Amino acid sequence: MITIAIADDHKLMSEGVASILQSDPSLTVTKICTNGKELIDFLETHTVDVVLIDLNMPILNGPDTIRALKRNQTPSKIVVLSMYADEHVYATCRELDINGYLRKDSNAQHLIDTIKAIHNGENRYDYDRADKANSIVANALFEDKFLNKFKLSKRELEIIKLVSNGHTNQEIADILFLSIHTVMTHRKNILHKLDVRNTAEMLTLING
Numbered sequence: 772m773i774t775i776a777i778a779d780d781h782k783l784m785s786e787g788v789a790s791i792l793q794s795d796p797s798l799t800v801t802k803i804c805t806n807g808k809e810l811i812d813f814l815e816t817h818t819v820d821v822v823l824i825d826l827n828m829p830i831l832n833g834p835d836t837i838r839a840l841k842r843n844q845t846p847s848k849i850v851v852l853s854m855y856a857d858e859h860v861y862a863t864c865r866e867l868d869i870n871g872y873l874r875k876d877s878n879a880q881h882l883i884d885t886i887k888a889i890h891n892g893e894n895r896y897d898y899d900r901a902d903k904a905n906s907i908v909a910n911a912l913f914e915d916k917f918l919n920k921f922k923l924s925k926r927e928l929e930i931i932k933l934v935s936n937g938h939t940n941q942e943i944a945d946i947l948f949l950s951i952h953t954v955m956t957h958r959k960n961i962l963h964k965l966d967v968r969n970t971a972e973m974l975t976l977i978n979g
Contacts, residue, residue: 773890774818776802778810778836779825779852784875788823788852791879798886805829807836814845820890821848823873826860827945834948837867848889857936859929859946861898872896921964930957935974 775792777800779785789800801819804810808831810822822840826833837849850871851864864872871889873882874897885895923931926947933943940958944951958970967973 773798773820773886775800775821775823775886776804776810776813776817776819776847777823777852778804778807778828778833779823780805780828781825784825788882791882792886794879795883798883807831807833807839810836811839811843814840814843814847819847821850821886823850823852826851826853826855826863827948832948834863834867837869841868850886850889855942855946856897857933857938857946859933861896864896870894872898923961923964927957927961927964930954931961931973931977934958934970935977 775789775798777785777788779788782805785803785805789803792798792800802810802813802817804813806828807824810824811831814822822845824833824836828836831839833851833853837851840847840849848870849867850873851867851869852873852875853860854875856874861872871885871894873885873895877885877897888895929947930943933946938946940951940954943949944954947954962968962970962973965973965976967976
């Protein structure tokens with residue numbers, strides 16, 4: 772029996788994932804937590820084979836939870852379960868050296884098969900499912916002439932890429948682990964540096 776703990780502050784999502792996993796007789800969800808601290812506290816006295824962790828949680832977010840589990844040398848396999856298909860999120864997960872990455876829109880069988888494979892020693896990442904539709908911005912942004920001309924910071928470049936990929940301010944805040952106020956401030960500064968009036972003009976400038 773493969774034992775699993777889930778940390779996700781969206782109750783409907785975590786209960787839905789638990790229901791899917793437990794439809795397979797070889798899987799059982801022993802704990803559902805609403806934040807990272809609750810998961811860490813649980814794992815101090817309990818052991819599970821696999822933990823599924825959302826990145827955006829109150830009290831203690833996903834990345835900090837994962838770092839704490841690694842400091843504690845928790846033996847569980849660590850899998851991120853996220854709604855985002857974005858290179859910034861993937862880069863964060865690569866740095867965390869996790870065992871797997873699953874999209875929340877995965878179908879039931881893919882979820883079950885991935886958990887089993889990770890338990891058996893494989894690493895599985897759904898990074899290849901990223902939406903690259905608007906990747907035209909990626910190359911343009913990092914050309915030296917663009918950076919030098921507009922004096923953009925690394926953070927501002929990240930935000931421009933996310934805006935170009937259609938993310939809202941709240942989604943950008945979640946992906947970069949910033950407050951929405953900080954994102955809005957960055958966006959205002961970006962418009963000023965690029966000398967444009969709005970997002971549409973910004974995108975026209977960048978893609979032009």
